[in-house]
Amino acid sequence: xxxxxxxxxxxxxxxxxxxxxxxxxxxxxxxxxxxxxxxxxxxxxxxxxxxxxxxxxxxxxxxxxxxxxxxxxxxxxxxxxxxxxxxxxxxxxxxxxxxxxxxxxxxxxxxxxxxxxxxxxxxxxxxxxxxxxxxxxxxxxxxxxxxxxxxxxxxxxxxxxxxxxxxxxxxxxxxxxxxxxxxxxxxxxxxxxxxxxxxxxxxxxxxxxxxxxxxxxxxxxxxxxxxxxxxxxxxxxxxxxxxxxxxxxxxxxxxxxxxxxxxxxxxxxxxxxxxxxxxxxx
Amino acid sequence: xxxxxxxxxxxxxxxxxxxxxxxxxxxxxxxxxxxxxxxxxxxxxxxxxxxxxxxxxxxxxxxxxxxxxxxxxxxxxxxxxxxxxxxxxxxxxxxxxxxxxxxxxxxxxxxxxxxxxxxxxxxxxxxxxxxxxxxxxxxxxxxxxxxxxxxxxxxxxxxxxxxxxxxxxxxxxxxxxxxxxxxxxxxxxxxxxxxxxxxxxxxxxxxxxxxxxxxxxxxxxxxxxxxxxxxxxxxxxxxxxxxxxxxxxxxxxxxxxxxxxxxxxxxxxxxxxxxxxxxxxx
DNA sequence: CGCTGGATTGACTTGCGTCAACATACGTGG
DNA sequence: CCACGTATGTTGACGCAAGTCAATCCAGCG
Numbered sequence: 001x002x003x004x005x006x007x008x009x010x011x012x013x014x015x016x017x018x019x020x021x022x023x024x025x026x027x028x029x030x031x032x033x034x035x036x037x038x039x040x041x042x043x044x045x046x047x048x049x050x051x052x053x054x055x056x057x058x059x060x061x062x063x064x065x066x067x068x069x070x071x072x073x074x075x076x077x078x079x080x081x082x083x084x085x086x087x088x089x090x091x092x093x094x095x096x097x098x099x100x101x102x103x104x105x106x107x108x109x110x111x112x113x114x115x116x117x118x119x120x121x122x123x124x125x126x127x128x129x130x131x132x133x134x135x136x137x138x139x140x141x142x143x144x145x146x147x148x149x150x151x152x153x154x155x156x157x158x159x160x161x162x163x164x165x166x167x168x169x170x171x172x173x174x175x176x177x178x179x180x181x182x183x184x185x186x187x188x189x190x191x192x193x194x195x196x197x198x199x200x201x202x203x204x205x206x207x208x209x210x211x212x213x214x215x216x217x218x219x220x221x222x223x224x225x226x227x228x229x230x231x232x233x234x235x236x237x238x239x240x241x242x243x244x245x246x247x248x249x250x251x252x253x254x255x256x257x258x259x260x261x262x263x264x265x266x267x268x269x270x271x272x273x274x275x276x277x278x279x280x281x282x
Numbered sequence: 283x284x285x286x287x288x289x290x291x292x293x294x295x296x297x298x299x300x301x302x303x304x305x306x307x308x309x310x311x312x313x314x315x316x317x318x319x320x321x322x323x324x325x326x327x328x329x330x331x332x333x334x335x336x337x338x339x340x341x342x343x344x345x346x347x348x349x350x351x352x353x354x355x356x357x358x359x360x361x362x363x364x365x366x367x368x369x370x371x372x373x374x375x376x377x378x379x380x381x382x383x384x385x386x387x388x389x390x391x392x393x394x395x396x397x398x399x400x401x402x403x404x405x406x407x408x409x410x411x412x413x414x415x416x417x418x419x420x421x422x423x424x425x426x427x428x429x430x431x432x433x434x435x436x437x438x439x440x441x442x443x444x445x446x447x448x449x450x451x452x453x454x455x456x457x458x459x460x461x462x463x464x465x466x467x468x469x470x471x472x473x474x475x476x477x478x479x480x481x482x483x484x485x486x487x488x489x490x491x492x493x494x495x496x497x498x499x500x501x502x503x504x505x506x507x508x509x510x511x512x513x514x515x516x517x518x519x520x521x522x523x524x525x526x527x528x529x530x531x532x533x534x535x536x537x538x539x540x541x542x543x544x545x546x547x548x549x550x551x552x553x554x555x556x557x558x559x560x561x562x563x564x
Numbered sequence: 565c566g567c568t569g570g571a572t573t574g575a576c577t578t579g580c581g582t583c584a585a586c587a588t589a590c591g592t593g594g
Numbered sequence: 595c596c597a598c599g600t601a602t603g604t605t606g607a608c609g610c611a612a613g614t615c616a617a618t619c620c621a622g623c624g
Contacts, residue, residue, distance in 0.1 A: 095453070095455070099541045103456050103460050116444075117449045118445070120446040155430065159444070162401075163398055166402070166447050166448060167407045169452065170451065173377070173385065176458035177458050177500075177501075212570075218459075220458060223570090225613075228572080231573080243621075259380075462579080462580095463579075493601085494604095506604085508603095509604055512604095525588080
């Protein structure tokens with residue numbers, strides 16, 4: 001059974017069953033060197049000590065799973081079984097309010113961890129939806145727990161990844177609580193740029209995989225405001241925009257707009273929005 | 283050396299040294315039954331299996347520490363050594379933006395965990411400041427790690443507590459991203475009420491330990507807006523306010539204002555803002 | 565090739581911020 | 595223990611950043 005053809009169903013029951021299945025009968029597509037052959041291995045938050053531990057990580061990454069654009073990896077309330085690492089592509093995390101309102105509460109690029117909010121109650125607290133055709137590595141949490149009790153580096157890394165998510169969320173709250181629309185958009189672009197750069201992509205030219213509406217939802221503003229602000233930045237010569245394609249022209253200017261205090265005081269604290277885990281020991 | 287007289291210094295160096303010190307030479311004030319004698323033991327997020335494990339927890343809670351109103355337990359950038367559990371009183375978590383702006387990103391009541399954001403980089407990412415004269419239990423993270431590799435319930439609980447903080451932060455982001463000022467204030471009151479109730483305090487009459495400014499900062503609105511909204515709620519007969527004292531008169535009305543979809547659909551998802559950890563196995 | 569979802573831009577509205585005056589509570593020292 | 599001064603809280607008047615509504619444009623896809 002090729003994993004790659006298995007649909008990502010909407011129904012939580014269906015998905016839960018699929019996950020159970022993979023736990024007990026690894027399909028043929030599973031390989032023993034998921035991490036060794038992964039282009040993202042040195043950026044992967046779930047991979048402690050970067051290269052060194054990939055053999056052990058391979059015990060953990062049971063199989064990979066594709067997700068087509070728009071498909072859900074999991075939904076709010078689905079039974080939590082696995083953590084995921086984005087292998088290729090990108091995802092949005094969507095949270096729901098009881099009255100039906102929803103908000104994008106995060107974007108996740110290759111190497112970043114998904115599903116951390118499920119550990120606490122045994123149900124995922126958000127939806128994870130692919131922004132483009134993507135693949136993820138599946139890490140059954142039970143295996144991760146066992147491995148983490150055997151190998152110190154693994155437990156340290158899980159703690160670190162979880163804590164990094166807490167820090168990241170705190171920074172997002174700051175953005176939502178204190179910044180103007182202009183600052184939010186600038187910060188958003190700079191954060192994306194930084195995260196892409198880390199993955200050896202261009203930090204000045206990239207494609208926004210999310211719509212204006214998703215961007216606005218994430219930033220706590222309306223899509224029209226996102227659009228207007230991008231247009232203004234273009235008029236001011238800070239960036240060039242053509243639909244989803246963005247080129248950063250004046251990095252310093254953009255930093256000023258985003259209020260990263262103009263020039264050079266980076267090292268003081270972790271970058272706003274970054275969910276990076278640089279995988280150094282605690 | 284009585285711990286209770288040790289000042290909570292501003293200097294990170296000073297604090298780090300103090301922490302090191304307690305790690306190696308437990309002072310006289312340390313007792314072996316911190317948890318057994320704790321009034322909050324059944325509500326404590328750090329205490330797995332509620333009562334059952336308190337003996338093991340007592341190995342972990344090295345000593346307690348008082349913090350007078352306004353004092354910092356730790357500051358941004360301080361070396362991370364310990365996790366804390368609020369034992370009595372309450373704290374605010376304050377995050378900083380590089381340009382000096384700051385925001386309250388959380389309030390913490392008895393039984394709730396502090397310092398989780400320090401694990402990731404080895405430095406705390408926020409300040410923790412006492413809102414009133416308070417005490418905390420100190421849990422050296424190194425001990426917690428050791429214990430968590432020995433006892434499955436401990437590691438599970440640490441994972442759960444970290445994940446619960448991620449869920450909580452996600453809910454806060456939703457609030458900041460989608461709610462009106464009125465909804466935020468109502469949600470804030472309802473959340474406080476719920477958390478106090480859990481601790482066997484009155485859920486309808488309580489004291490706001492934070493100022494209007496701190497409340498506003500937390501909610502992403504200005505102190506005047508907090509004040510006006512509280513006054514409006516009072517005029518509408520939802521609450522009674524006298525300075526910091528609040529009495530909830532019309533719970534359903536307040537829920538409607540906070541948009542918890544009027545009547546009765548609670549169990550669907552964890553309460554907004556709650557950082558509770560009910561300590562069930564994962 | 566036309567349809568549909570997404571993006572842009574403009575005109576108008578409004579919720580909340582800002583500024584300011586005043587009220588009250590609190591803690592601090594005489 | 596009281597008195598004063600500073601913190602905090604309340605309320606009003608006004609302005610503006612961002613939301614709303616709407617028209618148009620554009621691009622990708624069947």
